[in-house]
Structure formats: C-alpha cells, structure tokens
Amino acid sequence: MHNLNFPPEIQCRLRSYDWHKDSMGRSASDIFMLTQNGDLKLVLKVEQDGPFAELSDEAKRLEWLTERGVLCPEVQWFEQYEGRQWLLLTALSGTDLVSDPELLPLQQVEILADALRHLHTLDWEGCPYDQTVELGLREAEARMKAGLVNEDDFDPEWQGEPAQKLFSYLTANIPEVHEKVLCHGDACLPNFMATAGDFSGYLDCSRVGLADRYQDLALAVRSIRYNHDDAAVEHFLKCYGIEQFDKKRATFFTTLDEFF
Structure with a gap:
C-alpha cells in the first residue's frame, strides 16, 4: 500500500x-x-x-x-x-458464495442460479453497455496483439496452445444463436455474495452488459465444476431452467474468457 x-x-x-x-x-x-x-x-x-x-x-x-x-x-x-x-x-454484506462456510455446494449453486435468472430477466431497454460476441472478439484480438493474454493460465484443454490458435477457433465457431439478455459477464461463484443464505449482491461488474446468456452460463458451469462436481453443475442447470445445456456454445464462451 x-x-x-x-x-x-x-x-x-x-x-x-x-x-x-x-x-x-x-x-x-x-x-x-x-x-x-x-x-x-x-x-x-x-x-x-x-x-x-x-x-x-x-x-x-x-x-x-x-x-x-x-x-x-x-x-x-x-x-x-x-x-x-x-x-x-x-462493501456488500455477507460472504462470497464459495467462501461461505455455512453454505453447502447445492445451496451455493441455487443462489447463483436465482441471481443469474433474475439478472437475465431484467428489462434492459436503454442499456448502453454492449458485451456481445462481436465486441468480445474485437477486445480479445486487441488484448492478444498487446501481449496481455496469459497462455500459462489457459484451461487444461488449451494448455500448451498459443493464443492465436484459440482465436482462430473462436472466429470459426461463432454461435448462430444469440439470446440477448443483461449479463454479469464474469459469473463465477466468488463474484456473488450471500448473507444468512440469501443473495446479497453482485461483485466485479466491469463486464456487465447485453450479451448471450451463455456468456454467464458457461462461466458459471466452469466455476461450479472447478469448485464442486458434476452433480452440482446439474443442480445449477435445473435450478436455472436449462433442460439441454449447449456444450458447444458454452465452449465458445469459456474459450473467449481465456483472453480476459
């Protein structure tokens, strides 16, 4: 300091x-x-x-x-x-979801699902913040060219690969479906707070904006699987209301996140 x-x-x-x-x-x-x-x-x-x-x-x-x-x-x-x-x-009251000793894993993902579903159903009329795929790709390319992408921190499936290969994958696999909702942008368990078992707020909101809901769902599922297990992932998807999780669409957004 x-x-x-x-x-x-x-x-x-x-x-x-x-x-x-x-x-x-x-x-x-x-x-x-x-x-x-x-x-x-x-x-x-x-x-x-x-x-x-x-x-x-x-x-x-x-x-x-x-x-x-x-x-x-x-x-x-x-x-x-x-x-x-x-x-x-x-400062928000409470503790982030993954650090709260009173919350069981299934309770954590229930709170996360409710918080995301609430955000995704808000009226976004007049929202000035664009976080759509096109902007994400432009920003990812700019960060790559500026040398700001940490290739050593890639997820296991991309370990050892150069950022350019990931970017080529992204440009070749842009999702055809775009469900524009108000997204958090970095929907990992530590970015959601709870007090006494109730949701108390969103943290780290620099990427909030209009985007495909899978921007949030993909990162949420990755975070849940990293911190817990597949059973917790399935419970999250059920609580959110997803009957068929689009893994290809999710892979696009987790890969895009490697650039940030």
Whole structure:
C-alpha cells in the first residue's frame, strides 16, 4: 500500500479506517479492504490506467445498476490520478458464495442460479453497455496483439496452445444463436455474495452488459465444476431452467474468457 501515491482526497477521507490488502482474488487491480471496529465498510480498487483498464467501466456500470435497484456495491468516488484509476465502493454484506462456510455446494449453486435468472430477466431497454460476441472478439484480438493474454493460465484443454490458435477457433465457431439478455459477464461463484443464505449482491461488474446468456452460463458451469462436481453443475442447470445445456456454445464462451 505504501508504494502507491494516493490521491489527497483519499488520504484525507479514509484516514480513520484500518486497511489491509486483499491477496485472495485474481483481479488485475490492487484491492484494499477498509474496516472500522473490525467491520468491513469500504473497498478501494486501484488499477494502472490505460486502454485496457476496467475500473472506469465498472464505475459506470455500477451506477447504472444502482439506479435500477440491482444489488451491487455503490460507487462512492472515482478518479484518474497519476497514471492510475481509483474506485471507492461500499462493501456488500455477507460472504462470497464459495467462501461461505455455512453454505453447502447445492445451496451455493441455487443462489447463483436465482441471481443469474433474475439478472437475465431484467428489462434492459436503454442499456448502453454492449458485451456481445462481436465486441468480445474485437477486445480479445486487441488484448492478444498487446501481449496481455496469459497462455500459462489457459484451461487444461488449451494448455500448451498459443493464443492465436484459440482465436482462430473462436472466429470459426461463432454461435448462430444469440439470446440477448443483461449479463454479469464474469459469473463465477466468488463474484456473488450471500448473507444468512440469501443473495446479497453482485461483485466485479466491469463486464456487465447485453450479451448471450451463455456468456454467464458457461462461466458459471466452469466455476461450479472447478469448485464442486458434476452433480452440482446439474443442480445449477435445473435450478436455472436449462433442460439441454449447449456444450458447444458454452465452449465458445469459456474459450473467449481465456483472453480476459
């Protein structure tokens, strides 16, 4: 924390909080948890500014979601300062689904299914955020050309392959069916919060926007299988309402996610 040059407003505004850096997540941002009397109150995200920074996107989307009553962190302050983006958010109550010791795996996936189904059925009229396949492919190609794709972190089925091979697969296998809904964009278990067994909000919303529902379903299934087992996956799909899971369509979106 001390090697960052904090904006003067942050230094003044957050002087009374205890700080600790979150080292558990896989975000490109530095994340600081701010507590008072042991209670988590605020979260500060800090990211290097540039064409691929996401915090400004997250701030705009969170404000849009908050205006519509969607459960998510509220933006307290955003600034671009000395080559970095700074985003201060309210902390959501509860624990993320995969970390909650009180929730059994089937309970976790039930909450996830309900949260996604609710988001996917919201009225998206006037939503300004496009996360459709065409945009995703453009962004994936730009990140690949900029050298930002971590080939060492690919899923097992793609291990040892260059990013260009994955991109060629994507361009040759664009799904024919596009069900445009309001998607979270990174629907992994740790990005959904619960309190006392009830859903309490969405985290990491920089990719929220209009997309094929399989953008969320594919990443959710991958996350459930990684953290639990196939039985939990089947329970999730049943709770969401999917009778026949389109594996080819899902593979497209998990492959696209390798670029982000």
